[in-house]
Amino acid sequence: MTAHDYDVLIIGGGVTGLACAGLLRNFLRPRREPLRIGVLEARAPRRPAADAGPGLRVFAIAPAGRAILEACGAWDTLPPGMAAPYERMRVWQADSTPFGPGSIGFDAADSGAPGLGHIVDHDWLRLGLWNALADQGGGPVDLLTGASPAGLDAGPEAMTVRLPDGTSVRARLLVGADGADSWVRSQLQLPTTARDYGQLAVVGHVGSERPHQRTAWQRFTPGGPVALLPLADGRSSIVWSCFEPEAREISALADDEFGARLTAATGSVLGDLRVTTPRLAVPLAARHTHRYTGARFALVGDAAHQIHPLAGQGINLGLLDAAALAETLAAHLLGARLADPGDALVLRRYERWRKGANLLTMAAMEGLHRVFTSDSTTLTRLAAAGLGAVDRLPVVKRLLMAQAAGPADVARGRHAGL
Numbered sequence: 001m002t003a004h005d006y007d008v009l010i011i012g013g014g015v016t017g018l019a020c021a022g023l024l025r026n027f028l029r030p031r032r033e034p035l036r037i038g039v040l041e042a043r044a045p046r047r048p049a050a051d052a053g054p055g056l057r058v059f060a061i062a063p064a065g066r067a068i069l070e071a072c073g074a075w076d077t078l079p080p081g082m083a084a085p086y087e088r089m090r091v092w093q094a095d096s097t098p099f100g101p102g103s104i105g106f107d108a109a110d111s112g113a114p115g116l117g118h119i120v121d122h123d124w125l126r127l128g129l130w131n132a133l134a135d136q137g138g139g140p141v142d143l144l145t146g147a148s149p150a151g152l153d154a155g156p157e158a159m160t161v162r163l164p165d166g167t168s169v170r171a172r173l174l175v176g177a178d179g180a181d182s183w184v185r186s187q188l189q190l191p192t193t194a195r196d197y198g199q200l201a202v203v204g205h206v207g208s209e210r211p212h213q214r215t216a217w218q219r220f221t222p223g224g225p226v227a228l229l230p231l232a233d234g235r236s237s238i239v240w241s242c243f244e245p246e247a248r249e250i251s252a253l254a255d256d257e258f259g260a261r262l263t264a265a266t267g268s269v270l271g272d273l274r275v276t277t278p279r280l281a282v283p284l285a286a287r288h289t290h291r292y293t294g295a296r297f298a299l300v301g302d303a304a305h306q307i308h309p310l311a312g313q314g315i316n317l318g319l320l321d322a323a324a325l326a327e328t329l330a331a332h333l334l335g336a337r338l339a340d341p342g343d344a345l346v347l348r349r350y351e352r353w354r355k356g357a358n359l360l361t362m363a364a365m366e367g368l369h370r371v372f373t374s375d376s377t378t379l380t381r382l383a384a385a386g387l388g389a390v391d392r393l394p395v396v397k398r399l400l401m402a403q404a405a406g407p408a409d410v411a412r413g414r415h416a417g418l
């Protein structure tokens with residue numbers, strides 16, 4: 001039995017999937033016949049405790065990502081303190097110091113921008129996106145929750161998703177936004193290249209002896225990068241990537257011992273660090289799906305590509321995917337009344353748009369990871385010298401900052417000529 005029929009069914013209501021639904025709804029508002037959009041999500045977001053402070057899952061969101069989240073109506077719902085602005089970034093190699101010859105820094109003031117980005121709480125952000133979609137004033141989007149799909153049948157006219165209760169959902173386009181272990185990707189048997197770094201990222205929040213100065217600090221050690229991301233309450237969120245044996249060892253340390261090890265790993269850049277939350281260790285991998293699209297399907301976000309978190313780009317890439325897919329579909333669907341959202345040739349435009357940019361970012365992360373965790377001292381010294389050299393080239397630094405910020409008008413549907 002078919003319970004629902006959609007033009008677009010998005011599997012996965014994480015930040016990428018929800019943003020994709022929100023932008024589609026925005027871009028297609030001028031259409032006489034509204035697009036029928038559904039989001040199927042296994043776990044509906046829960047409201048975090050009001051006084052709990054930022055959760056352990058926070059991300060650095062660049063200005064383009066913010067613009068997308070604003071357009072989706074989620075940014076302004078973030079409670080005070082859940083989006084902490086940062087104005088500077090300082091990156092250095094273990095043999096150097098934060099301002100030494102093997103370091104590089106970015107300052108928003110150099111490019112006249114108000115900031116480089118924000119450190120945002122994932123749970124509040126996802127809740128804001130969800131509630132904005134649930135607010136039917138913006139147009140109907142069905143939020144289907146509480147069940148994971150049981151099976152998928154790919155047909156020429158529709159994708160049919162079978163649910164555990166025996167019902168099914170049909171859609172002319174199926175969007176896989178279901179994260180790094182994507183069910184959609186595996187059902188469609190899409191070839192994927194994967195790399196296990198043999199590393200874990202240890203995350204948590206810490207207080208520091210010296211203020212973070214609204215600066216994101218990152219030190220490359222031979223074991224992996226360790227980052228301190230500034231939170232609004234004066235603490236910093238840590239992402240400490242280390243090879244598995246070390247990650248297991250430091251995860252098991254008592255809080256004060258862990259604080260001392262972290263202080264040393266960060267080169268005491270903020271003085272003594274003390275742990276203020278439980279710690280979590282997350283396995284790190286990189287994956288890239290060879291095809292993002294085909295007849296009646298498209299993948300976005302981590303379902304299509306997963307990267308090392310060392311430059312905090314994963315969700316930013318996912319949001320740009322969401323915007324590019326929504327814009328490509330809107331350009332097509334606003335152009336002709338009978339246009340089909342599952343048209344493989346149209347979906348291929350989205351893939352061409354995003355794949356190159358995603359691969360480039362992945363290659364850059366891979367290069368940085370390899371060079372700085374290499375056993376070759378010559379190589380790491382050369383890389384450190386490279387950081388220092390770029391640091392002395394303001395034009396190149398401005399270009400890098402513009403690249404990291406992302407396209408300014410991404411949420412307005414300009415790129416496909418809307």
Ligand SMILES: Cc1cc2nc3c(=O)[nH]c(=O)nc-3n(C[C@H](O)[C@H](O)[C@H](O)COP(=O)(O)OP(=O)(O)OC[C@H]3O[C@@H](n4cnc5c(N)ncnc54)[C@H](O)[C@@H]3O)c2cc1C
Pocket residue numbers: 011012013014015016017040041042043058059060061147148149177178179180182183201203239282300301302303309311312313314315316317318
């Ligand atoms: C330690 C660490 C730090 C990071 N820091 C940053 C950062 O600073 N900046 C940044 O940009 N990125 C960062 N990232 C990357 C970022 O977290 C991911 O890129 C991002 O969360 C991916 O979002 P997504 O919506 O694509 O997938 P997910 O967040 O994984 O969402 C997928 C959704 O799909 C749902 N789902 C899954 N399977 C099914 C199914 N079968 N049926 C129904 N629903 C399903 C899940 O419940 C979930 O809600 C970091 C990652 C790590 C590990």
